[in-house]
Amino acid sequence: MKKNRPKGLRFKDLAGRKFGKLFVIDIFGKNKRGYYWKCICDCGKKAVVRGTSLSNGLTKSCGCLVGKKIKHGHMIGHKATKTYSTWGGMITRCSTPSSSNFRSYGAKGIKVCDRWKDFRNFLKDMGEKPIGMSLDRKNPYGNYEPSNCRWVDAKTQRRNQLGQLALDFIKAKKLDGKFLAFIEEEK
Numbered sequence: 001m002k003k004n005r006p007k008g009l010r011f012k013d014l015a016g017r018k019f020g021k022l023f024v025i026d027i028f029g030k031n032k033r034g035y036y037w038k039c040i041c042d043c044g045k046k047a048v049v050r051g052t053s054l055s056n057g058l059t060k061s062c063g064c065l066v067g068k069k070i071k072h073g074h075m076i077g078h079k080a081t082k083t084y085s086t087w088g089g090m091i092t093r094c095s096t097p098s099s100s101n102f103r104s105y106g107a108k109g110i111k112v113c114d115r116w117k118d119f120r121n122f123l124k125d126m127g128e129k130p131i132g133m134s135l136d137r138k139n140p141y142g143n144y145e146p147s148n149c150r151w152v153d154a155k156t157q158r159r160n161q162l163g164q165l166a167l168d169f170i171k172a173k174k175l176d177g178k179f180l181a182f183i184e185e186e187k
C-alpha cells in the first residue's frame with residue numbers, strides 16, 4: 001500500500017470524522033479497492049477500514065457491534081424462540097417473493113416498518129410473544145408497525161380480519177322505508 005496522502009480532487013479526507021462508533025484517525029493506505037483508514041472504535045479497539053465502507057454506513061464499529069446484534073438471547077443454538085420466529089415470519093412474508101405467504105402480504109404492498117427490520121426494536125415495542133397469541137394488525141390493510149400491531153388470540157385475529165374484509169362487501173339500500181343490508185359478491 002502507498003503511504004503518502006493523495007491530493008486529487010476525488011480524494012475525500014475522512015480523518016477526524018466519526019462513522020457510527022468509529023473515529024477516523026488517519027489514512028492507512030490505498031490498494032485497488034480504494035483508500036483504507038486507521039480508526040479507533042468507541043470500545044477502544046483499533047481497526048483499519050475501507051473508506052467507502054465508512055461513508056456508505058456498511059462498517060460502523062470494529063466488529064463489536066456485529067457481535068452484539070445476535071446477543072438478543074432469542075436464538076438458542078439454531079433454535080429460535082417463538083417471538084423471534086414470529087418476527088422472522090413477518091419479515092419473510094413481506095419481503096421474500098418465494099415465500100408461501102408473500103402473495104397475501106408483500107405482493108399486496110404490506111410492509112414492515114424500518115424500525116422493525118431490527119429484531120431488537122420489535123422486541124422492545126411488542127414484548128415477548130404471549131403463549132397462544134399471534135401477531136395481529138388492527139387494520140389488515142395496514143403495515144407491520146407499532147401503531148397497527150398487537151398480540152391477540154387466534155379467534156380475535158380471525159374475527160378482525162374477516163370483519164374488516166367483509167365491510168368492503170356490505171352494501172345497504174332503503175326498501176319500503178327500511179334499510180336492507182346485503183353482501184355484494186366479489187366480481
Ligand SMILES: [Zn+2]
Nearest residue numbers: 041043062064
Ligand atoms: Zn469496537
